[in-house]
Amino acid sequence: MLGKREITRIFVWQFGCSAMSALVLGITLGPDAGAASAAGGSIAMLANLTMALIALSGGPAAANRVMRRFYFAEASKILVTVAALALAFGLFDPPARPLLAAFAIALLAHWAALVFVRKPLLSARTGE
Secondary structure (H helix, E strand, C coil), X not given: XXXXXXXXXXXXXXXXXXXXXXXXXXXXXXXXXXXXHHHHHHHHHHHHHHHHHHHHCCCCCCHHHHHHHHHHHHHHHHHHHHHHHHHHHHHHCCCHHHHHHHHHHHHHHHHHHHHHHCCCCCCCCCCC
């Protein structure tokens, strides 16, 4: 299971990729595209942060309680994503392509960070 340090690294990766996409799209396509890109990246980060906070809350427990917590965390992540996307499209009328592109980039950054954040199976300090 990932700990708070790994979750922080993933969040930093997502923030960096979201900021870069907002900067690049803002420069190339204009300020509206940059703002939409920032919103898309923020939505992905907010949803993942919601899941991480719920999943890591509560500490050790029986397996069935941990599974229920993870199911609730995943359901919350989906609801936050849907609500935030609906809010963004309903209230602000952003350009759809930059928003969804940055959302996808932030999700890919999450998965890429998992590849580089993984803990080694064997500890070098303990010699296991």
